[in-house]
Amino acid sequence: MRKHSNSEAPGWMSASRQSAAEKILQVTMAIYEDIVKRNRKPYMRFPVRSLANVKYDPKRGHFEILGKMATRTLSYNTVKTFAQCVRLLATTKNDLLDKGDIASKREVYYNSKSWGECRFDEQPESDTLLDDIEAMLGVNREQLGYIPDERGGEVCGPLIVIDRDPATGQEIRIDCTKLGTGAWSIPSQVEHLRFQTKAKFVLVVETTSLFGRLVHHRYYETADCILISMSGVPTRACRRFVRRLSDDQRLPVLAFTDGDPYGYCNIYRTLKVGSGQAAHINRYFCVPQARYLGVTPWDIKDYQLEDATHPLEEVDIKRAKDALKNDPFVRHHKEWQDALNLMLSLGVRVEQQAFAKHGLNFVLETYLPEKLKKRQFLP
Amino acid sequence: MSRKIISKETAETLAQKQREISVSEFFLKNRHLLGFDNPRKALLTTVKEAVDNALDACEEAGILPEISVQIEQIAERRFQVAVTDNGPGIVRAQIPKIFAKLLYGSKFHRLRMSRGQQGIGISAAGMYGQLTTGSATRILSRPASGRKAHLMEVHIDTRKNAPVILKDEEIDWRPEFPALDTEGRAPKGPIYYNHGTCVTIEMEASYQRGRLSVDEYLKQCAIVNPHLQLHYRLRLLKNDRNAGPGVTTAREAGAQSAEDDGWQHVAFRRGTKDLPPPPREIKPHPHGVELGLLMQMLKDTRSRTLRGMLAEDFSRVTAATALQICERAGLSPKANPVRIAHQECEALYKAIQETKLMRPPTDCLSPIGEEAIIAGLKKEVGADFYTAVTRPPTVYRGNPFQIEVGLAYARPGESAELGAEEPARVMRFANRVPLLHMAGACAVTEAVTGVNWKNYGLVQPKGGLPLGPLVILVHMASVWVPFTSESKEAIAHYPEIIREMTVALQECGRRLSLYLNRRRREAEARRKRDYIQLYIPHLALGLREILRLGERDEKVIIAKLIKMLEKTHLDV
Numbered sequence: 036m037r038k039h040s041n042s043e044a045p046g047w048m049s050a051s052r053q054s055a056a057e058k059i060l061q062v063t064m065a066i067y068e069d070i071v072k073r074n075r076k077p078y079m080r081f082p083v084r085s086l087a088n089v090k091y092d093p094k095r096g097h098f099e100i101l102g103k104m105a106t107r108t109l110s111y112n113t114v115k116t117f118a119q120c121v122r123l124l125a126t127t128k129n130d131l132l133d134k135g136d137i138a139s140k141r142e143v144y145y146n147s148k149s150w151g152e153c154r155f156d157e158q159p160e161s162d163t164l165l166d167d168i169e170a171m172l173g174v175n176r177e178q179l180g181y182i183p184d185e186r187g188g189e190v191c192g193p194l195i196v197i198d199r200d201p202a203t204g205q206e207i208r209i210d211c212t213k214l215g216t217g218a219w220s221i222p223s224q225v226e227h228l229r230f231q232t233k234a235k236f237v238l239v240v241e242t243t244s245l246f247g248r249l250v251h252h253r254y255y256e257t258a259d260c261i262l263i264s265m266s267g268v269p270t271r272a273c274r275r276f277v278r279r280l281s282d283d284q285r286l287p288v289l290a291f292t293d294g295d296p297y298g299y300c301n302i303y304r305t306l307k308v309g310s311g312q313a314a315h316i317n318r319y320f321c322v323p324q325a326r327y328l329g330v331t332p333w334d335i336k337d338y339q340l341e342d343a344t345h346p347l348e349e350v351d352i353k354r355a356k357d358a359l360k361n362d363p364f365v366r367h368h369k370e371w372q373d374a375l376n377l378m379l380s381l382g383v384r385v386e387q388q389a390f391a392k393h394g395l396n397f398v399l400e401t402y403l404p405e406k407l408k409k410r411q412f413l414p
Numbered sequence: 415m416s417r418k419i420i421s422k423e424t425a426e427t428l429a430q431k432q433r434e435i436s437v438s439e440f441f442l443k444n445r446h447l448l449g450f451d452n453p454r455k456a457l458l459t460t461v462k463e464a465v466d467n468a469l470d471a472c473e474e475a476g477i478l479p480e481i482s483v484q485i486e487q488i489a490e491r492r493f494q495v496a497v498t499d500n501g502p503g504i505v506r507a508q509i510p511k512i513f514a515k516l517l518y519g520s521k522f523h524r525l526r527m528s529r530g531q532q533g534i535g536i537s538a539a540g541m542y543g544q545l546t547t548g549s550a551t552r553i554l555s556r557p558a559s560g561r562k563a564h565l566m567e568v569h570i571d572t573r574k575n576a577p578v579i580l581k582d583e584e585i586d587w588r589p590e591f592p593a594l595d596t597e598g599r600a601p602k603g604p605i606y607y608n609h610g611t612c613v614t615i616e617m618e619a620s621y622q623r624g625r626l627s628v629d630e631y632l633k634q635c636a637i638v639n640p641h642l643q644l645h646y647r648l649r650l651l652k653n654d655r656n657a658g659p660g661v662t663t664a665r666e667a668g669a670q671s672a673e674d675d676g677w678q679h680v681a682f683r684r685g686t687k688d689l690p691p692p693p694r695e696i697k698p699h700p701h702g703v704e705l706g707l708l709m710q711m712l713k714d715t716r717s718r719t720l721r722g723m724l725a726e727d728f729s730r731v732t733a734a735t736a737l738q739i740c741e742r743a744g745l746s747p748k749a750n751p752v753r754i755a756h757q758e759c760e761a762l763y764k765a766i767q768e769t770k771l772m773r774p775p776t777d778c779l780s781p782i783g784e785e786a787i788i789a790g791l792k793k794e795v796g797a798d799f800y801t802a803v804t805r806p807p808t809v810y811r812g813n814p815f816q817i818e819v820g821l822a823y824a825r826p827g828e829s830a831e832l833g834a835e836e837p838a839r840v841m842r843f844a845n846r847v848p849l850l851h852m853a854g855a856c857a858v859t860e861a862v863t864g865v866n867w868k869n870y871g872l873v874q875p876k877g878g879l880p881l882g883p884l885v886i887l888v889h890m891a892s893v894w895v896p897f898t899s900e901s902k903e904a905i906a907h908y909p910e911i912i913r914e915m916t917v918a919l920q921e922c923g924r925r926l927s928l929y930l931n932r933r934r935r936e937a938e939a940r941r942k943r944d945y946i947q948l949y950i951p952h953l954a955l956g957l958r959e960i961l962r963l964g965e966r967d968e969k970v971i972i973a974k975l976i977k978m979l980e981k982t983h984l985d986v
Contacts, residue, residue: 063960070971076978109953109975111942111983118949121956128960153952 055179056132058172059124066121078108079120081171086311091363096307096323098363100314118153120164127168131180139182140165166312175271175316177224187221187272189246189264192255194280197229198222211261218250218264225276230283232261237281239263239325241292241302245387245398254399258407261286269306271313274320277306281324288322289412291403294330295347295384296355299374300362303327308364326412329402330385332377338402343392344383355379368414438572441538442545448538449851449901453491454626456542457619458850459901460495461485461628463535464613465635466847468499469642470529471611475502478689480591480607482645483632485621490651492547493619498589498612503557506564506582513540513551513613514568514577527693527779527893529847535902539615541570546618550580554587558609563587587612591645594681621650626850632682634841634848637790638782638889640685649677685793690780696893697729699774700739700766702812708763712755720754720762721747730772739765774814779807779891782846787820787887795885796829797822801925802887803918810910815892817911819918821926824883832883838862838872840879842905843889849903856904858888861915870923871930886922888915939984946983950975 066077082088083105089098109117126146131138138146143165144158155161169176190196194211196219211219222228238260240246246264249255255262261280265273281288290306292298307325309317335341347355355375358365365371378384390398441448449459461483472479477500484496504512514537540551556563567581589610593602623629632646703711717723724736731739740747743765745758754762782790787802802820809815826834842849842858853859859879867873867880874880896906905911954971957963963971 059960063957067957067961067963067971070974071967074974074978109979111946111979114946114949114953114979118952118956121953121960123956125956125959150952152948 052132052135052178052180055172055174056128058174059128059132062171063121063124076109077117078106079117079167079171080104080106081167082315084166084170084312084314086361086363089311089314089317089363091308091367093367095318097317097321098309098311098314099317115153116164119147119150119155119160120168122147122150122153123161123164123168127179127181135180137180137182140176143181169313170315173315175313175319177271182223183270183272187223187225187270187276188266189218189220189243190261190276191218191246191250192261193232193234193259194261195231197231199227212255216251218246221263221270221272221276223272225272225279228276228279230280232280232284232286233259234261234284234286235259236287236289237261237263237277238328239265239269239277239288239290239306240387241265241267241290241298242387245291248396249399252396252399254403257399258403265302265306268302271316271320274306274309274322277325278320278322281322288325289328289407290325291328291387292330293384293386294332294334294378295386296351296358296375296378298330299327299371300354300358300365304358304362304364326414328406328412330387330389331413332374332381332385334402335381335383335385338390338393340385340389340392341383343389344381344385347378347382347384351384352379370413374413436573436575438541438570438575442541442572445538445542447900448535449903450538450542453618453620454622455851456539456546456617457485457493457495457621458626458628458631459535460539460542460615460617460619461497462631462847463539464495464497464615465632466529467536468497468501468611469639469846471501472499473689473692474528476689476692477501477609478641478643478684478687479639480605480643480645480684482589482591482647483628484647485628485649487621487650488616491618491620492616493621494614494616495619496612496614498591498610500589500591500607500610503560503563503609503611504553504555505557506566509553509555509564509566510568510577510579513537513553513566514570515575527845527891529845536613537570539617540568541572543615543617544569547616549616552614553611554585554613555611556587556589556609591643592679592681594643594683621648629680631848631850632680633794634843634850635846636682637794637841637887638787638843638846638848640786640790640793641687641689642682643684644682646680646682647677648680649675652676682794685789686786688786690782690786691777693780693893694775694778696775696778696814697727698812699730699809699814700724700728700769700771700812702774702809703728703766704811705759705763707812708766709755709759712751712759715751717751719747720745720749720751723751729774735769735771739769742768773807774809774812778893779814779816781816781818781891782889784818787818787889791820791822791885791887795822795824796831797824797883797885798828799823799926799929801922801929803921805914805918808910808914810892810896810908813892813894815890815895815911815914817914817918818887818889818891819915819922820885820887820889821922822885822887823926823929826883829883832885834883835881836883837879837881838884838886841885841887843887844895844897844902844905845891846889847902849905851901852898852903855898857907857912858890858905858915860907861912861919862886862888864912865916865919865923867923870927871934872926884926886919888919890915942983943980946979947976950979 069075069077082100083103088101088103090101092099107113130136140162141158144155144161147155147161165176165181190211191214192211196209196211198207198209199205200207209219243264243266246262249262263277277288290303292302306322309321335344355378359372359375390402450456465481465483468481469479480500482498486494488494543549543551550567550569553566554563562584565583565585566579569578569580571578588606588608589612591605593605632644636642636644711727712723715723715727717726721736721740724731724739725733737747743761745754745762781804784802784804788800791800800822805817807814807816824832840858840862842856863877863879872880872882890905896908898904898906950972954968957971958968
């Protein structure tokens with residue numbers, strides 16, 4: 036078991052497993068000493084995980100965490116969370132780190148069911164606490180032995196991924212053009228992968244349906260690109276995969292999402308600079324070289340999509356205004372402010388599929404080629 | 415329109431038919447007015463009248479009352495009721511009049527607080543028995559002075575409202591009461607007194623348990639008369655046995671119950687040996703006298719001057735205040751009261767209303783007292799919280815009265831008797847007499863439902879009684895309790911009376927809400943403590959697993975953390 040997971044764990048992670056265990060010891064020792072030696076209520080300190088505690092570093096191209104810290108002191112109100120947190124730390128250290136095992140977030144949630152009244156009632160509770168622990172220890176959850184539940188995204192195109200057989204360690208070469216009607220799924224851990232490609236760029240798309248259309252019509256051959264589907268906000272593994280692929284093969288990355296505040300501020304922003312929630316690890320999980328292809332608010336007019344739009348809903352408006360006010364990335368880029376302001380003044384959003392108005396394949400026959408030719412991408 | 419005349423009556427023929435109606439005849443036809451409208455109520459009213467008289471007699475004579483109520487079912491709808499007391503006894507000559515003449519008594523003609531008022535009750539019960547079974551009222555009475563007891567059997571001549579003596583003997587008899595066991599020691603033989611009275615009436619009646627039963631009446635009696643020792647014996651015909659009083663009252667704190675030979679015996683033990691102070695007779699207070707009554711008093715007075723009349727015939731009017739009233743009315747203090755009555759009565763009446771006077775004397779009233787109410791409630795109602803308020807005396811229509819309110823609140827779910835979701839049980843009393851019937855028509859009900867109990871933490875449907883495991887006791891003590899009818903079941907709605915009740919109820923409510931808040935805080939603290947103690951061991955276990963601590967360390971951590979958190983989060 037130990038051998039197996041060690042062999043799977045990528046270099047920069049396995050080295051830090053030891054240090055993660057030591058950090059857990061440090062934190063718990065401080066709690067113990069507060070109680071027994073200093074006779075005071077123990078507390079935990081961790082960085083505030085929100086957009087308010089990040090800054091956009093244009094040079095490095097991602098969100099950097101600022102110094103704001105939150106303190107959770109043991110009290111009547113926090114006693115349950117505090118106890119759950121300590122028990123989660125104990126499980127992490129004894130069952131995962133010391134034994135070299137791995138667990139998914141969902142498994143940890145179910146594992147807590149043996150804790151009696153201390154159990155987590157819903158998975159979001161354990162997920163949040165896991166994020167807290169991650170931030171408190173200054174490591175990412177993969178270092179602690181946690182693997183994500185969600186799939187990382189799908190890949191198709193002229194790319195050979197060099198993976199290893201997890202049992203034998205034997206090299207496996209995956210040709211992402213020879214997957215039939217399917218696509219290759221990005222695994223939860225991508226650090227050990229190597230690449231061979233002659234593609235000219237990476238095209239990351241939001242929706243699976245559009246991805247399916249592009250694959251079906253072998254658009255990756257037409258445009259000579261690698262297609263990646265994110266299905267919503269890209270997972271850490273997906274971001275890390277795109278980043279490694281792009282760095283390794285020096286490929287530009289273009290993003291193609293729905294034209295709405297969620298597509299801009301959540302999906303694209305997270306892909307490019309990381310998330311506000313997990314800013315302490317953004318430097319690994321971001322793709323600063325990504326550029327935004329569409330759908331932009333200007334496309335609505337340029338492609339006569341006015342009658343294929345939907346009015347902005349209240350959450351969209353709130354999201355856009357909130358980004359204009361608080362998102363350090365948006366505040367840094369005039370172009371994005373213009374885009375959001377235009378969208379607010381138009382009062383509509385537009386989906387990737389809207390181009391079907393002009394014919395099902397208009398998007399790959401006209402829209403994408405034109406956009407690629409013009410090379411006017413948003414930062 | 416012309417009337418169709420069937421027979422022609424003249425003043426003379428009419429006169430032949432016109433004759434005096436005796437009170438007895440009147441009440442015979444209108445027995446519902448006295449509380450004999452149905453067999454069940456008749457039984458209760460009879461017990462009630464006999465017990466009221468016994469208590470009044472004992473208290474007036476300064477005797478600690480001991481009373482025995484014995485009810486025996488002798489046929490399906492026929493009962494024999496015997497009430498024995500250790501009172502001063504009745505002299506032979508008075509017995510027939512007291513028990514077989516309506517409107518005969520010592521209490522009607524005076525302003526003095528007592529249970530009975532008009533002198534109707536017990537003779538009406540006897541009359542009812544005579545009417546329904548043909549049997550006589552049997553009285554055994556032994557005055558303390560006599561060596562023997564009188565045995566009399568009387569009927570009432572309803573035409574003449576006069577007694578008919580059927581039997582008149584002297585016999586050896588002493589009132590006898592069963593002894594109660596004291597602190598576990600077995601009871602000795604029965605207790606005898608050298609004085610007392612026993613009245614036995616046979617009547618058509620029916621026995622039923624419940625809120626309107628003899629059982630409930632006697633229980634409430636025991637609550638407001640903690641100085642009373644009460645024995646209750648009941649024997650029903652075999653098929654009715656399961657409905658005995660033992661079933662309802664045996665559970666309660668003060669009552670003891672036993673059964674032998676079909677007799678069920680419940681004893682309400684005495685809670686205090688202090689007799690209530692004897693009430694005093696008073697003259698009317700000027701502020702309560704209405705214009706018509708004032709005129710009558712002016713005409714009837716023996717004083718020759720207005721000033722003299724005011725000072726003599728009223729309470730709380732001194733010679734100086736009398737002068738003041740005369741001046742204010744613009745009347746001569748030396749004026750003839752009879753002349754004033756005819757001509758300037760209204761001015762006098764107005765002047766009296768405008769003059770500030772002392773409250774009527776209060777020693778004419780004998781309130782139960784806050785301590786005794788609480789003691790009585792504790793004795794007979796199992797609850798967690800008790801409080802009582804005795805208001806200062808005040809006046810309605812010239813009659814001093816005093817309102818007392820007691821309240822008992824049980825922990826929800828802990829009382830078999832008081833449901834947590836049910837309306838509060840209201841116990842109404844007038845001069846220490848429980849009022850069971852006609853709750854809806856009573857001023858007490860209006861006062862209780864008029865208070866906003868939500869302010870005090872209780873649930874209250876709109877315009878209804880508050881809900882919860884509580885008993886509300888309201889007592890009105892007065893020289894003259896204004897009943898809505900002769901059966902003395904509901905107190906009339908005088909605004910002064912309702913206002914006093916409201917104030918007393920509100921004070922009890924405030925105290926209840928303090929108690930409820932304290933209990934709520936305690937429950938909250940308990941909940942918090944449980945919550946803290948639920949999770950601290952998990953925290954310690956986690957630390958132990960990570961730091962590989964020993965069991966002792968773990969225990970130290972648990973103890974210290976619980977102490978720390980309880981110190982800051984539980985304000986107890």
